[in-house]
Amino acid sequence: MYGEGTVLTMKRYRFLSWLAVLLLLSGIGITPAAAETSYGVENDFLYELLEYSGRREVRIVEYIGSENFVVVPSEIDGVPVTELGRGAFENNSYLDGILLPETLEIIGDGCFYQCLYLEEILLPQSIKYIGSLAFYNCRNLSVIKFPGPIN
Secondary structure (H helix, E strand, O other): OOOHHHHHHHHHHHHHHHHHHHHHHHHHOOOOOOOEEEEEEEOOEEEEEEEEOOEEEEEEEEEOOOOOEEEOOOEEOOEEEEEEOOOOOOOOOOOOEEEOOOOOOEEOOOOOOOOOOOOEEEOOOOOOEEOOOOOOOOOOOOEEEOOOOOO
């Protein structure tokens, strides 16, 4: 339906929209009462740095790259990556493989929604939660390997 250039244009638009929201929020200082949040871009990952109760962690908000195989970092600026946020890889037409870090605890709702070429995923032992529709419509996904029980 869409050409490759259209998908990249849509991803760029989505990224620029996120960036505009981030700049707007940082300018007026809106943050949750219980947490401080800052945003950044590292390699091809748009992320949130969450700080609350003396704990710091990173949530990947969106992958903006076009690699077929993606390695999610275990940390960004020395802070552990613990979550792939809602729709972080949604509609990615390039992704066919991914390596998840052992620091990852949460895969958000619809995280890999409609990643049509994703074939196999190995979940790390650290996973505690997988959101609804996390792998919905991943037509080529034939193997999800679980290291053990998920609470």
